[in-house]
Amino acid sequence: MAGRPVIEIDDLVVEYGRGRKVTRAVDGISLRVNEGECVGFIGANGAGKSTTIKTLMGFIFPTRGTVRVFGSEAGTVESRRRIGYLPEVALYYPFMKARELLELYGGLQGLSRSELRRKIPMLLEEVGLAGKGETLLRNFSKGMQQRLGIAQAIIADPEALIFDELSSGLDPVGKFDLRQVLLKLKSAGRTIFFSSHELTEVESLCDRVVMIHKGRIVTEATVRDLMKPLNEFGVIFEMPNGREMPPAVAAHQPECDGGRWRVTIRDPADYAAAVAALTAAGASIVSTASRTRSLEDYFISLVRSGDGTGGRGDAS
């Protein structure tokens, strides 16, 4: 992958607790996100996503390993200078107005007063909060707070964006708006690293996906590579009496359902061979169908399988 590394994680281990009550939240992960990349970080609850991101921001400290952002050690002022960050649960000072909050965050990122005066109305409009600048945040809904969170993250036009749970709390319109913002940032060459439960977003936005399970990275691939083996072909057929099931079909464990057989085959070549074998065996093919499994299906199967391979085996 081209570009300088923005995020470099090497053999990161993060443990919580002391003595016998130590919990290992992140177990030796290594990861690299390069300039201009959009990387999705997915995993079940408790998989270690937020811990990894908090380590990136310097909120928690590695038990072992190194974490660098823009070449600086995570947590240093220098490492955060070019980052925009959206926390998992975005809550902001309820006693402040939206404008005041953005002035605070923009000011902390070094924007001048005149820049802030110019940018804040535009930014509020961009995240769908036009005209809400003078509203106290205690009167904001969760979705509005999340939009404001996005605004504060991008106020200084950062080179990299780190979002923890991207669209948490957003309604469908909010998700759509957010996607537009991110696509714009992506097309502007910004580096984006985010965790999300909305896997359709990951599919639609990301160049690369990193899956984490029980503190370990189980999958790291481009979206195209990841999706390739997720196709499925289904065949429903009837076998003539007394005929043996052809080996090309039997290998895929067909199931009998009221006299009809059903088989699901993932590899297109296997599918072609199975159909040919069935025809040769005089089987009557009732129907054929092809389906592409979503990342979500894969994610669910991965989590349920418990071993982190999702029954795919070959994906890592």
Next chain:
Amino acid sequence: MRAVWLIARSVLVEAVRRKEIYVIVLASLGLIGAVMTVDFFRLEGLSKFYREIALKIMGVATALTVIVLAARQLPREFEARTIYPLLAKPISRTTFLLGKLLGVMLAAGFCFTLFSAVFLAGTLYLGSGLHAGLYAQYLYLQMIQMLVLATMAFLLSLLMNLDAAITLGAVFYALSSVLMSAVSYIYDWVGAVGKVVLLALTILLPQLPLFDLSEKTVHAERVTLGGEWTWTALDAPTMAMLTAYGAVFAAVYFGLSLLLFRRKPL
């Protein structure tokens, strides 16, 4: 410095916009006003009574405000998770804590400004004399005391939960004068080990009464009309010693707070 100021301003905005702060300030102002209009026995110009009550209210209300405000700064940030977007900005935790401290001190200054305006108006209304130098020194030393209390509250809030930190801070403030006289009094009654302990307590704990010049301010009056004052302003070396004394405790508490805060996983 701008980052410190921006964080401080947010603390001040919170202090001003939160209703409980208003309640403390308004109730105290009401009390001062009530004392101002006290008309026992149709006696006029009972300035000491007024000064005593007003300064006591001013000191206690501001101290409690500072303790509560300072103690809850960090726990509230952790609890409401508002600290994440803040510390994601290019500021150090030292800057963050300094900003919080400055904000609390600004809030204390805000309280004193309000109280002072009412107190001085009352003094003028009653036509009673006030030793301006002593009063200015009273305010200055109170601010030093608030600095010590605020840093102490920071430290307590990092060592224990919010309720415990506020309670302990307030109890220490309330009992500090008793503690000071108690140590002084029982010193002669204890054995050698006890004496060492009492001396250590005296040195290690901030002696808050040293920052309370209210008694002299209350009791300062002219011996004869236009004559000398019963009490005069403190000399510069004493003020410098008091400032240094407060600064040492504030620095120690702030340093320890910073040590804990910098290592604290969020």
Next chain:
Amino acid sequence: MKATARVASAAALALFLVSPILPLQLSTQTVGGGRGDSVEAAEQRNASAFAIILGEFRTNVSDMIFIKTERYLDSGIAYLPHINTDAMAQSGEIETRRRQPAGHDATTCTDPSHHHDHDHDHDHDHDHATSETDHESTDSVAALQRQVEQGLTTAKMREAAALKPGETTGHDHTHEFVDTIIRTAEKDFRGFIGHLERRVKPWRDPRLPHRHTAGTELLPWYRLATMSNPQFVRGYLIGAWWLKKQRTEEQTLEALKFIEEGIANNPNAFQLHLMRGHILRALKRDAEALQSFRRAADLGIAQRPPDGKEGPTWTSYNEDDITAAILLSVFIERDTKGREAALTLAREYRSRMETFPPLDRVIRSLEQPTQTPQGNANASDSP
């Protein structure tokens, strides 16, 4: 084991339940509602280590306010509270100053009577009526009359009487027998902290002379003290005296109102009736004043032990006050109705008491018409 535990629990519970009444059994005379009411009990309470350590937090609101008035009088300087000089004398710290020679002028700066106890109680100097010395002369009776007519029954009242109009503070005097709560440099183990405390807090070396302030500023505190504790007789007494001291008719009327409130709340406190009499005399309402003095005398005699000796319920202060009430009644009777009427009244009072040397002297002087004390008293506080 279980049975033993049950018995022990029951015993503990019973002990707990009766514990509130146990102190009452120990000393019914000195303990009322858990607190000793006598002056000695109050002194003991106030001079305890606990009291000194806790300062104004140690006791009820009226006591707390009372301590505050002391500090007001001393320009905010905190002296060790209520240390009884007798106790100090017994401990060898000072020589006893009780039973000092009679006749010294209350307004003299160097007057030993000003080495007072730092409370507002009556001075122990016994320079007048209750003195055991036996000065039988017309001069001594005249002196007696001056004393009782001034109503100067506390040291602080005496000092205030010395103030000239316009003066805000009293005269110089020393506190050589009373230490300050803040240690002197020689006795302080705290180094620079002690040094700073002496600078920041109102403090002067107790060996140096200093001034007492005017009592006007104390009045709101007496008002608050009596509001918080309507049985706080001393508060009414001294508050009314300071009000009367203002020397304006308006304030004297306020003093009358205040003392009458005190009498309504404490009808048997004969000292309040005595003070009411003084106030009425200041208002030139002598007939009513006489009624008050006589009421004070009647109540006081009923409360006084026959021999007039100090005890748990009778103090030298009470003795001073009953002396003033009786003698003033007799003197006013003499001045308004004549010597015979006064003698009759004096004998009637005397018959109700086992011993009462001051009255004996007055009776003797009344029995000798040529030696009648001169100079009718006025009600002024000025010496």
